[in-house]
Amino acid sequence: MAGSTFGNIFRITTWGESHGKGVGVVVDGCPAGLPLEESDIQKYLDRRKPGQSRYTTPRKEEDTVEILSGVFEGKTTGTPISLAVYNKTQRSGDYSAIADCYRPGHADLTYDMKYGFRDYRGGGRSSGRETIGRVAAGAIACKILEEFGIKLLTYTKSIGSVEVSPARFDAGQIPQNPFYMPDAQAAQEAVSYVEKCMSAQDSTGGMIECVVTGMKPGVGDPAFEKLSANLAKAICSIGAVKGFEIGDGMAVAKANGSQNNDPYEMSPEGEVIKLTNHSGGILGGISDGSPIIFRAAIKPTPSISREQSTVTRDGRSIHVQVKGRHDPIIVPRAVVVVESMAALTLLDMMFASIHSNMENLVRFFKNC
Amino acid sequence: MAGSTFGNIFRITTWGESHGKGVGVVVDGCPAGLPLEESDIQKYLDRRKPGQSRYTTPRKEEDTVEILSGVFEGKTTGTPISLAVYNKTQRSGDYSAIADCYRPGHADLTYDMKYGFRDYRGGGRSSGRETIGRVAAGAIACKILEEFGIKLLTYTKSIGSVEVSPARFDAGQIPQNPFYMPDAQAAQEAVSYVEKCMSAQDSTGGMIECVVTGMKPGVGDPAFEKLSANLAKAICSIGAVKGFEIGDGMAVAKANGSQNNDPYEMSPEGEVIKLTNHSGGILGGISDGSPIIFRAAIKPTPSISREQSTVTRDGRSIHVQVKGRHDPIIVPRAVVVVESMAALTLLDMMFASIHSNMENLVRFFKNC
C-alpha cells in the first residue's frame, strides 16, 4: 500500500533511500502566492544535517535542496512543488556484513519479511535520510504557519536521565549547544553522559518537546480526526519514536480530575482564559487557542559497536558489531523532524477546519 | 472536514450524539462470507455498557444493536453493514446549567469555538456514547482477525498509582473484577482507591494495555503508514487518551541501545526468534510477528461534583459543580474501546499489506 504520502489538503509525498541517487518530496496543495526560495528550505535541512558536532555521525553530507517545480518568479504557483536532494557521492562501500545479517533494533528483518528482500545499503528506505523530505516540506509548512501567526518551538527535553530544568529554561540556548537543549547546564551534563555512552560503545535515547504558540482555536475534529490523534500519528511515524504524549500526557493516569481539569476565568479584556494547561491546548480533539504542548520519546540509536547476538539471512546465529561511526544519539537531529511533522499536521488540519461553519463559508464565497 | 471515517480498506463511519435518536456505524469494506449475527456485536457492546458496577454511571442503557444492512442469510454480503443502537428513552432532562457554561476538562468551549454553537445535551458528539459505533465495528474486526489467528487481550494496567503486578498477572481475572484488571489483588486495591476518590468528589485516571498475539509479520509501511503510527492515531482518537506508547515506550528516552535492542537467535526449529521484545512487536513501522504491546494513558473523568471555576457563554466567571452521578473513572469502560480501535487498525493495515510483493500477488490472481 502507498505509505509515503502524508496529509489530505496540504499533502506531501516523499521518496528516496539512503544510498540511491537522492531523496526528495513532492509538496502538493501549497497555496499560490507564497514567496519561496531554496534558502527558506535549506535552513531547516541544515538543522538535521550530519557532521555538526562530535555527537552526530561525521559523514559529510551537504544535503543541498533544489526546487524542481511549482515556483515561478519567486512565488509558489499552487501546483506541486518538487524538492530534491541529490546524493553527491554515490557511496558504494562494503555492505556485505549488513546484507547478510539482521542488525538488532533495525528494520532489516521486517523489510525482508515484508518485501522478500531489501536494499541493504545504509538501511535503504528505513534510513534516517528518509526524513530529509519531511523536513524540506516542513520548512514550507512552517513558513505558511508563520504567515498565520503560528510558531513552533522544539527542543530536547531530556537525554538519558539528564533533564532540562524548568527553572533554567531559556529558548535562546537551543541553537547554542549540540543537543538543542534550552538549558546550558543540562546541555553540559548531557555532554558528559553521551561521552560516557560513547566510551561504553553504547548509545542513548531522549525526549523531545514541542510548544506551538499563536494557534487558532477550532482546529481538529470530534471523532477520528482529532488534532491530537493526527499529531500522534505524525510523530509516531518518525522512525525512532516509541511514545507520544500531549499536555500532562502519561501522568494523567495517576492524576485526579480536580488536578487535571483546566479551570476557566474571564480575563480583564473579556476573553476566556484557562488558568492551567494540563490538556496541552486541545480539548475533545479541537484546539482551544492556548499553546499546544507535546512530547516524543526517542529510542537510543540501534547501531552500536558493542557486540550483539543476531542471525544471518541464511539462518545462522552469530555475533555482530555494527562498524562505522554512528550518531551515539538520534535526538538532536530529530528535533527538526518532530517540528516538521507537527507543522505539516497543524497546517493540514487548519485547512480542513475552514469548512466547519456556514457563516464563514458564505462570507468566504461572497468575498472571493 | 469529514472526520467520522476511520480506515482505508476496512472503513468505518460513525454517527450520533449523546441525546439524539441513536448512535451507529457503517462498516464498509467487510469481506463477503463472514458469518455474522447481532450477538457477535452485542457481546462487545456489553463490555462498555453503563451500570455494570457502582464504579460506572448507574444510567440504565441497554444499548441493543440492530443490523440494518449488509448481512444476508447469516453471512456478510461484502456491501456496507449498517449498525444502529437506538436511544430507548429520549432523555430530555434539564441541561440549562450545562448549556450556559463551559465545563472544565470537557469539549464545551472548543465546540462553541469551532461550530458557533453546540448540542449541549450530555456532551453531544463529544459524549462517550460516540464510542458505541467504534466498538460495534471493532467487534466485527476482532471476528475477522480471529479467523486469521490473531487475538487481542486488553486490560487495565493501572488506576491512580495502583498497578498490576507482572508476578500476579492472570488473564482469567480480567472479567472477574469491575476494573478489568488481570490481578485480583490490584483490583481490590483499586476499589479502595476509587472509593476514596468518590468520597472526595473526585475522579481518577489510569492506564490500559493491549497485547496482540498471532500477528502476521510484514504488516505496516516504512514511512507515514507505520503500523505504530496508525495505532497511535487510532488510540489517541479516543476522547480521554493523553498518551500512547509502544513496547518500552516513554522509557526508551532513558535507555541505552545495548538494553533496548532486541537480539535475535535461531530457534531449534530453524525460525528467527527475538530474545526480548522491547520494540513491542514492530520495527521500522512493520510487524515482526512477535506480540504487539502498547499502552494508553486515560485521563480522569472531567465531570466531578467538586466545585470548579469556569465561565458562562455570555462571559461571566462562575463556580460550577457538575451534577448527576458520573463514572468516577473512565478506564474500565474504555478497555473495549481501546481493543476495538486496535483491531480496526490491525485489520485495515493487514488488508493494505497484501500488495507488498509481486510473487504473492501473481499467485493470488492466478488462484482466484
Next chain:
Amino acid sequence: MAGSTFGNIFRITTWGESHGKGVGVVVDGCPAGLPLEESDIQKYLDRRKPGQSRYTTPRKEEDTVEILSGVFEGKTTGTPISLAVYNKTQRSGDYSAIADCYRPGHADLTYDMKYGFRDYRGGGRSSGRETIGRVAAGAIACKILEEFGIKLLTYTKSIGSVEVSPARFDAGQIPQNPFYMPDAQAAQEAVSYVEKCMSAQDSTGGMIECVVTGMKPGVGDPAFEKLSANLAKAICSIGAVKGFEIGDGMAVAKANGSQNNDPYEMSPEGEVIKLTNHSGGILGGISDGSPIIFRAAIKPTPSISREQSTVTRDGRSIHVQVKGRHDPIIVPRAVVVVESMAALTLLDMMFASIHSNMENLVRFFKNC
C-alpha cells in the same frame, strides 16, 4: 474495498439494499449552522419515488426520510447527519427464479463472481434503491449550494430518438410531464414511444442533461482532480450510466479548433465574457464561472418481460422472462439522482478550492 463513500471534505457514505431493513446515508463534513429539516430532503426523494406515473414501477413506496443525528434545534451541528429510509413493508416475495439465474443486463453474475454469493432479493445492493442515500445527501448539498447562489437544472434531454427541441425549451415544463422534459411536445412524443416499447415487452434508454448556473470560477484542480473528471466519476457511478460528456462532448471529436474554442470579449461592465460555451464551463479542469453543462447516457431498463437467453448458477443454458412490472425506462427517476451526484461533486470541490491562494487564506484566518 470500501466503495460506499463519496467526497473528501463533504463526504457521504451510503448503505442498504433493496429488500433489507432500509437504506440510508451518513453525511459527514456538513458545515454547522445550516437550517435543515426532513422536508428539505423529502422533496428530493419524492422526485425519485416509484409509482408516480404509469411509466414507473407501480410499487407503492413512501420512502419517508428520518434524520437520526447531526441536527439540533433545526440547524446542523457540524457532526455527521445520519439519514434513514426504512422499508415499511418487509417484502418477502418469491425470488427463487432470480436467485438461481443471471438476468441479462443486471449485475447478478458479477456479484457472484466478486463475492461468491449475493443477496438476490430485488437486486440487493445493485438495486436502484441504493440511490436513495445519494438523493437524500444531494438534497443537503443543493441547499448549501443555493446559499452560495448556485443552482442546478436537470432534465431529460432525449428518450429513444425523441429529443427536446432547443427552440421549444421551457424549464417550466419539466415538472409538468412524467418524463421531466423541458418541452411539452417532446414529452408527448415520448409517451407514444414508451407505450410502444411497453407493448413490445421492451424498454428504452435516454439522455439526461444538467445545467449549473451561478457557479464560482476557480473550482477544480489542474491534474487528476479536474472538476470535469470528478463529475465524470460521480455520474458514471450511477448504475445505468454508460456515457458522460461535458460541453460539446463527443462532438468535439469531429470539430475543428476554430469552432470549438470559445472566444473572449470584455463586457461593457468590464468583465471577461465568453462569446460561446463549447467547453461547458470548465477549462483545464477548472470552472470559469459560466454555466456548467453536461449529459449522461442512461441505458434501457434491463428488466424486460420479453424472453432472453441466460444461464443458471449451476450451469444450465435457459430462457428467462423477467416477471413483475418494471419501469420501462429508468431515465425520469434518474434525473434527480444525476442532479444529486452533480451537487455533491460541486460542493465538495468548492470546499477543496478554498485553499488555492495565500491571500484569501490569510484573510480568512485573520477574520475568523
Next chain:
Amino acid sequence: MAGSTFGNIFRITTWGESHGKGVGVVVDGCPAGLPLEESDIQKYLDRRKPGQSRYTTPRKEEDTVEILSGVFEGKTTGTPISLAVYNKTQRSGDYSAIADCYRPGHADLTYDMKYGFRDYRGGGRSSGRETIGRVAAGAIACKILEEFGIKLLTYTKSIGSVEVSPARFDAGQIPQNPFYMPDAQAAQEAVSYVEKCMSAQDSTGGMIECVVTGMKPGVGDPAFEKLSANLAKAICSIGAVKGFEIGDGMAVAKANGSQNNDPYEMSPEGEVIKLTNHSGGILGGISDGSPIIFRAAIKPTPSISREQSTVTRDGRSIHVQVKGRHDPIIVPRAVVVVESMAALTLLDMMFASIHSNMENLVRFFKNC
C-alpha cells in the same frame, strides 16, 4: 487542494510544468520484486514524444527518463519509485504575448481566476508535458498487468469524420502510421484531412478507443467505486478529453433493452459466456471477465494560428494568433496517455478487489 495524486493502493503523484527544470512522478505502492529498468518506461514515453511526424510539434525533446529511487539490483523494492525527465534545454523564449492575454480554449483564464497569477511559459502545469509523469507511471502499471495476463490495446478510432472501419481493423497497423490507427486506409484519409486543417490554420479533434483483454472478473465496487466510474474519472482527467463512454456508450440512449442486454450461454467447456458485449465488460460497476471497451473524445488543439478574439489580463478586447508550430491534432500523442490512465486505474482497482471475500483472504494469510 492536493490534486496531483491518483490511485489509492497503487498511487502516483506527478509534478512539473512545461518550462521548469523537469517533470516527474513518484510511484508509491508498487509491489516489491518486479524487474524494472529505465527502458521499460522509455518505450512508453517514446510513444508520446513530439517530433515523430509532421503532424506533431517539431520541438525536439528527448524526454529521457531517470529512475531516482525504489529500484535495487534491477528489481523494485516496494518503496517509492521516483522518476524524472529533466528539461535538457531550459527554454526561455518570448512569452510576453501569451503572458498578457488569455488564449481561447486554453486554461490561461481559469488559472488566473484560481491562483491569482500563473506560470505562463508554455501553459505551465496545464501543458501536455504534465502527462509525461502519467505515462511513465502507466508503463509500470502495464508491466504489472502483463504479469497478471492483462493487456491493453489503444488506438485512434476517428479523426474528424474519418473513422476506422471495423471490417479493415488490423492491430498490426497501429504503430505503422503517424495517427496510431488500426486501419491503413483510414490513416491515409486522415493524412489528407489533417493536411487540409493545417492549410486552413486550423486543428481537429478525434476519438481514442481502448480494449482490455485478459481482465479478471470481480474488479470494481457496487456503489461509488465502480470500475466504470473510476475509468471515467481517469480518462476525463486528461486535459483535452470532453467525453467518455463504455461499451455501447452514448448510443444506449437510443437503444432498447432487448438489444442492449447481453444474453448468456454456457460454453461447451462449461463456462458462462456472453453472446454480445454491449456493456463493455462491466456490469453493476464490476468486471465480468470479458473485454473492457471504452472511448474518449479528444478536442481539437486549441492553439491555432488563425486569428481569434480574446482579452488581455488588463481588460482589453484584442485579436490574437497563437504563434509557433503546434500539433494540428492532439489525438495520436494522447493514445498512450489514455492507455496509461486506464492501466493505472485497472491495477489500482484490482489491488482493491483482493479483499472482497473471506475465503480468499483466509487462504492468502495462511499461505504467506
